[in-house]
Amino acid sequence: MATGRTHRPATRSRGIPEATVARLPLYLRALTGLSERSVPTVSSEELAAAAGVNSAKLRKDFSYLGSYGTRGVGYDVEYLVYQISRELGLTQDWPVVIVGIGNLGAALANYGGFASRGFRVAALIDADPAMAGKQVAGIAVQHSDGLEKIISDNGVSIGVITTPPSVAQQVCDRLVAAGVTSILNFAPTVLTVPDGVDVRKVDLSIELQILAFHEQRKAGEEAAAGDGVVPTAVTRDDTTDQGPDGDVPAVMPA
Amino acid sequence: MATGRTHRPATRSRGIPEATVARLPLYLRALTGLSERSVPTVSSEELAAAAGVNSAKLRKDFSYLGSYGTRGVGYDVEYLVYQISRELGLTQDWPVVIVGIGNLGAALANYGGFASRGFRVAALIDADPAMAGKQVAGIAVQHSDGLEKIISDNGVSIGVITTPPSVAQQVCDRLVAAGVTSILNFAPTVLTVPDGVDVRKVDLSIELQILAFHEQRKAGEEAAAGDGVVPTAVTRDDTTDQGPDGDVPAVMPA
DNA sequence: TCATGTGAACCCGTTCACAGCT
């Protein structure tokens, strides 16, 4: 496979740190809430609280986008919603295909948060002939035979894999060959993709295991410390949320 | 907040970095696969490839657990499976409750990867009276009125929230009050919890937005790079050339 | 005066390269 050089051009201007990118959706959601309540401006402190991060981090994040705030005042909510949306590419339409319409696939198809932002479910695809034609979330499921045509006809560049792990890699290969360059993988498998293709994974089992690790440690410390709520290490402080895998966007090379 | 002193007491023994913990499940999965194929030993190189990380990182990760390998040979698969399982706390049983049995909740209840490791679905809980009694994944759904009793009767310390975002915080509060100290949140909301409670979130919408960001950037670079006789693998779709605001000059507000 | 924007210090995680053991 011609491993074309991705040519990372050290774009200092558009060089937004990955960690910042991962938080932009969080800010956007908080801002959308404020917007719906017609709040005109927010301070970094308020917005940070709503998004569950600290204000210094938020200001630093925004500084990568530009100087969108007003000193002594704060940020204009509507303006910021627009800027972040544009930065994330949500001002355009992203047709998405979901492959593997089992319980999870159906759940995602029905998920409202999809369409609310620029994403549109262009097609639901399943390998089971019995599924073909069935309506899920108001969309007819199509057989996987036509996967390639569906991708190209709809200009799909983002694919969601919700198949059993045994076929995830094959599905991934076909998606990539058909032109998909971003994949969201729910199957518990390590996907191998060519350079230039982004893969992000969501793995329930891994999340639970991480929780179990901390849970076990709590129990151990509890016993050792006798009683009393001793938070200690484990969680940072406020808002202990953490993305899937810390950060690492899982941009896997071939 | 209350954590006045971080006091990292040189806990060399149990001081496993968070990033390492997040990868242990990955190693465990790869090892389980090898175990099933009766492979006796693996080198860091092989195992790393199977887990999708590089070997230096893997060795460093394992070094935090102890010296479980044999120089010149590699790691004993079975032994490592046991050690990692133990470290993650998977040698014990973790009863889990799922709150919110919609599409997603049902999907998770049916998810096999659950029981395969130490996790057991102790109860399915929903606020809809019409759901009560219905069987999902062979388990009868219970009404949320009994949430507290269910938690304590089963000694549940891990809860999964798959409710609509509007009620996620309330559900979270009740879970925590009832004794749950680890929460896996699928609702697109920032949960606020007391110190000592772990929250991990899984957010489809955020993942897609991150992918969209990179996707947009790919399209932008493609256009900027002129034609590019060296297409990065598959980036040959001409569909994404609508970059109207590829890089709009920052328009300052007032 | 107030909150943003940012250099600098700091911390964590990754990578390198080789010492150490089998």
Next chain:
DNA sequence: AGCTGTGAACGGGTTCACATGA
């Protein structure tokens, strides 16, 4: 010889603290 285990260099991200400017 071969592969693990790890000190040290490196780099990205977070936090601090204050200069900057409305």
